[in-house]
Amino acid sequence: MIVGRTRIEFEPRLSPNRWLLLAVPVASIFFALIVGGVFLLAAGHSALGTYSSLLSNGYTTFDGATRTIGFATPLICTGLAAAFAFRMNLFNIGGEGQMYLGMIGGAWAGIALADYFPKIVAIPLVLIIGSAAGALWVFVPAILRAKMGTSEIVSTLLLNYVALNLVNYFIFGSRGFFRDKSTSFPQGRSVSSNARFGPFGTTNMYPTVLIAIAMALFLYWFIKRSNYGYETSVLADSPNTARYAGMNATRLTLSVLLISGALAGLGGAMYVVGPAGKIDPGLMQVGFGYAGIVVASLARYNFVAVVITAILFAGLRVGGAALQISSKPVPIAIAVVLQGSVLLFALGGEVFRRNRVHIRRVEPVSTATKVAS
Amino acid sequence: MGSHRASGATPFALSARQVTKRFPGVLANDHVDFDLLVGEVHTLLGENGAGKSTLASVLCGLYKPDEGAVLRNGTQVRLTSPRHGLQNGIAMVHQHFRLVDRFSVAENVVLGHRSLPFFLRTANLESQVAEVAEKYGLPIDPRATVGELSAGQRQRVEIIKALYQGAEILLLDEPTALLAPPEVEKLFETVRAMTATGKSVVFVSHKLGEVVDISDRITVMRDGRVTGSVARGDADTRQLAELMVGRDIDLTRRSARQSSGETLLDLRNVSVARGGVAIISDITLNVRAGEIVGVAGVSGNGQRDLAELVAGLQTPTSGTITVVGVDTANLGTRKVRAAGLAYVPEDRLGTGLAPSLSIVDNLLLTRERGFLVDRAAAQIEAETFISQLEIKTPSALTPTRKLSGGNSQKVLLAREVFSKGDNSKVIVVCSPTRGLDVGAVETVHKLLDEARASGKAVLLISEDLDEVLTLADRILVLYRGAVVHEAHGDTADVEAIGYAMAGLS
Numbered sequence: 047m048i049v050g051r052t053r054i055e056f057e058p059r060l061s062p063n064r065w066l067l068l069a070v071p072v073a074s075i076f077f078a079l080i081v082g083g084v085f086l087l088a089a090g091h092s093a094l095g096t097y098s099s100l101l102s103n104g105y106t107t108f109d110g111a112t113r114t115i116g117f118a119t120p121l122i123c124t125g126l127a128a129a130f131a132f133r134m135n136l137f138n139i140g141g142e143g144q145m146y147l148g149m150i151g152g153a154w155a156g157i158a159l160a161d162y163f164p165k166i167v168a169i170p171l172v173l174i175i176g177s178a179a180g181a182l183w184v185f186v187p188a189i190l191r192a193k194m195g196t197s198e199i200v201s202t203l204l205l206n207y208v209a210l211n212l213v214n215y216f217i218f219g220s221r222g223f224f225r226d227k228s229t230s231f232p233q234g235r236s237v238s239s240n241a242r243f244g245p246f247g248t249t250n251m252y253p254t255v256l257i258a259i260a261m262a263l264f265l266y267w268f269i270k271r272s273n274y275g276y277e278t279s280v281l282a283d284s285p286n287t288a289r290y291a292g293m294n295a296t297r298l299t300l301s302v303l304l305i306s307g308a309l310a311g312l313g314g315a316m317y318v319v320g321p322a323g324k325i326d327p328g329l330m331q332v333g334f335g336y337a338g339i340v341v342a343s344l345a346r347y348n349f350v351a352v353v354i355t356a357i358l359f360a361g362l363r364v365g366g367a368a369l370q371i372s373s374k375p376v377p378i379a380i381a382v383v384l385q386g387s388v389l390l391f392a393l394g395g396e397v398f399r400r401n402r403v404h405i406r407r408v409e410p411v412s413t414a415t416k417v418a419s
Numbered sequence: 420m421g422s423h424r425a426s427g428a429t430p431f432a433l434s435a436r437q438v439t440k441r442f443p444g445v446l447a448n449d450h451v452d453f454d455l456l457v458g459e460v461h462t463l464l465g466e467n468g469a470g471k472s473t474l475a476s477v478l479c480g481l482y483k484p485d486e487g488a489v490l491r492n493g494t495q496v497r498l499t500s501p502r503h504g505l506q507n508g509i510a511m512v513h514q515h516f517r518l519v520d521r522f523s524v525a526e527n528v529v530l531g532h533r534s535l536p537f538f539l540r541t542a543n544l545e546s547q548v549a550e551v552a553e554k555y556g557l558p559i560d561p562r563a564t565v566g567e568l569s570a571g572q573r574q575r576v577e578i579i580k581a582l583y584q585g586a587e588i589l590l591l592d593e594p595t596a597l598l599a600p601p602e603v604e605k606l607f608e609t610v611r612a613m614t615a616t617g618k619s620v621v622f623v624s625h626k627l628g629e630v631v632d633i634s635d636r637i638t639v640m641r642d643g644r645v646t647g648s649v650a651r652g653d654a655d656t657r658q659l660a661e662l663m664v665g666r667d668i669d670l671t672r673r674s675a676r677q678s679s680g681e682t683l684l685d686l687r688n689v690s691v692a693r694g695g696v697a698i699i700s701d702i703t704l705n706v707r708a709g710e711i712v713g714v715a716g717v718s719g720n721g722q723r724d725l726a727e728l729v730a731g732l733q734t735p736t737s738g739t740i741t742v743v744g745v746d747t748a749n750l751g752t753r754k755v756r757a758a759g760l761a762y763v764p765e766d767r768l769g770t771g772l773a774p775s776l777s778i779v780d781n782l783l784l785t786r787e788r789g790f791l792v793d794r795a796a797a798q799i800e801a802e803t804f805i806s807q808l809e810i811k812t813p814s815a816l817t818p819t820r821k822l823s824g825g826n827s828q829k830v831l832l833a834r835e836v837f838s839k840g841d842n843s844k845v846i847v848v849c850s851p852t853r854g855l856d857v858g859a860v861e862t863v864h865k866l867l868d869e870a871r872a873s874g875k876a877v878l879l880i881s882e883d884l885d886e887v888l889t890l891a892d893r894i895l896v897l898y899r900g901a902v903v904h905e906a907h908g909d910t911a912d913v914e915a916i917g918y919a920m921a922g923l924s
Contacts, residue, residue, distance in 0.1 A: 276780070276788065287770055287771070290764060
């Protein structure tokens with residue numbers, strides 16, 4: 047890249063710099079806060095005051111922290127879903143829709159089946175059926191990708207809109223199975239009490255968060271230690287090597303996408319088991335599925351890091367929401383601006399993590415020759 | 420070499436004087452002289468890695484020579500880029516085309532032309548392109564989308580592009596590699612049409628049989644040096660084949676043995692056809708325990724397909740393949756391995772090894788792995804190999820892409836040949852020393868020798884004839900997917916082999 051009379055050169059780093067592994071995320075948060083501060087000042091708010099209030103509302107008070115962790119629960123799942131697929135260079139952008147399907151599947155099981163089982167069976171049943179619904183939602187894109195190489199990015203993304211309209215139809219467009227018929231106000235029909243966890247004490251945290259964290263730890267172990275994890279790593283690294291070793295690329299691709307869909311679906315089902323207890327169109331306002339993609343990229347597809355990133359990310363939203371009801375309300379959009387800035391700077395920072403950057407003066411006459419690889 | 424330089428009166432359109440070009444670990448061009456007359460077709464002939472393409476790249480301005488000079492019409496030019504080369508009337512058509520698939524033929528042709536107006540007048544360009552195409556017998560529709568064209572048609576686009584941009588000298592790098600025979604004939608007609616109008620052509624090729632007819636002169640390269648230059652009429656194909664494979668290098672040929680061991684690999688009448696084209700035709704070969712059978716041949720004559728057939732990565736259209744008594748033709752690679760096969764592919768890092776994975780993980784690649792992967796045992800094994808084979812690596816957990824070619828080849832050989840103990844009885848090895856330095860070549864050869872000594876059957880498929888001659892007890896020559904020549908390691912007639920490799924039996 048040439049800017050004026052200086053040339054900026056990127057030289058790939060041969061070995062990763064451990065120090066930068068920490069420095070880049072910290073620096074990206076710092077720069078994101080500066081960008082957010084510009085917007086805050088422009089809107090007539092104090093940047094430092096807003097940030098300190100964001101911090102206490104989102105993280106450092108008991109109420110804020112528990113609210114954040116509760117809010118993060120589905121986000122951990124969608125983050126895991128995205129990370130699981132990304133690890134194999136599969137871009138499941140459909141976590142959002144798969145999560146809705148998880149909510150629909152979970153609500154169905156919670157209404158139709160949960161009454162027949164004790165709580166200890168009913169809740170896992172709801173979670174499993176929700177996951178299965180999420181997997182089902184990605185099945186067509188997955189099979190198209192695995193067999194014919196059709197871009198999963200487009201197909202999974204488009205299905206998000208189908209899923210969104212499906213939820214809208216169930217709640218607003220019809221008076222069917224999922225609709226609460228006892229009131230004219232359009233809302234979902236509550237699931238059996240057998241299918242629900244109560245919160246921890248007076249907090250907004252549900253036991254589902256423990257399941258989500260356990261899932262992250264399990265996946266971390268499973269991918270590191272199992273033959274399945276090994277084969278997916280080989281396939282992701284070098285498809286020719288996988289073929290050479292006799293691995294079944296079609297089956298691996300298919301299964302990775304299905305598991306990814308199931309994880310997103312689990313997030314939706316947890317929303318039913320936890321705070322919602324029914325199909326709640328409010329879930330669609332949050333965008334957990336898309337946020338999960340961001341969380342997964344920031345966590346660099348490390349499942350344990352997904353948990354931490356998801357909680358940090360959720361805190362921005364929770365803290366941002368709290369700002370709205372302060373004496374001088376700050377719009378929730380500022381939290382979204384911060385999220386976006388963090389992502390932009392973190393992804394931009396990758397350049398510095400992967401490359402050494404040199405700035406050189408351009409010689410008067412360029413004698414650069416291109417060398418064919 | 421260079422006797423033609425005395426001709427004096429005729430000016431050289433393009434010359435190389437003592438051109439030397441080094442790449443890390445390789446001396447690609449070693450004081451090379453080359454002269455191209457106006458209006459002639461001059462072929463650069465040589466095996467893969469002989470330095471032909473490097474020389475062509477120096478001549479067109481893509482590479483800067485480390486030493487020596489390039490002369491255009493007798494005056495030295497310092498070419499700084501292919502664009503600069505083009506300004507001097509020199510253009511190269513690369514083996515891998517550099518076209519924009521989504522653009523039309525006409526758009527591709529004018530792409531990069533300096534004097535283009537801001538708005539293209541497409542109709543105008545199309546007629547200009549059609550005119551150039553017409554003149555040199557390159558039938559093509561200027562409006563066609565390049566992505567939809569065949570390889571031969573794309574090549575025409577590249578040639579038209581070079582001519583449109585004012586090239587007087589065309590360097591064609593392996594131009595027939597992707598062409599079907601009728602297209603080759605068409606290309607030759609074009610080349611003749613070009614030289615008839617005073618343009619000069621450098622034809623880079625390793626296909627001896629093909630170039631004899633088209634060339635006015637043939638310069639042969641080997642190991643980065645020019646080994647001879649022959650004018651049309653004097654071109655004796657036998658002599659050229661000899662120059663190409665070069666017997667001047669002293670060969671410490673290991674004495675071949677006649678193995679009386681059990682036949683461990685047996686191919687009978689194996690054929691493969693793809694889309695109606697025969698890839699492998701009627702190959703029958705066997706390898707006994709304690710024997711190395713070498714398959715020689717110029718690249719692209721079915722070597723890879725043969726290896727993949729034996730390894731179970733392809734299935735034959737007809738014929739039988741037996742590995743240690745098991746019919747493996749349709750088993751799939753995992754079961755073929757279970758029957759006792761090991762396979763060292765030519766492409767080490769992209770096929771034989773997963774580049775981002777550690778040495779330990781790569782050792783596990785062709786093993787039976789349970790539900791959980793046992794890395795602890797593999798790590799101990801990896802460390803043993805690292806010390807035994809002197810693999811230079813920071814640790815057993817280093818990704819294989821960080822190893823040198825020789826060291827990654829050792830990892831691959833360790834896994835395929837030695838780690839499975841007595842389990843692997845048949846070893847298929849493809850070009851095992853390609854790109855390696857002398858020391859590593861020696862180690863690899865020693866390892867293959869050890870495998871032979873321990874009673875394994877080794878099928879060595881290599882484009883390096885020296886290697887085949889050094890190692891093999893028996894030698895087969897592969898040409899266009901068929902075995903065209905057979906010889907014993909000790910009594911092999913190098914000339915006859917070179918001849919067979921060029922398809923001139």
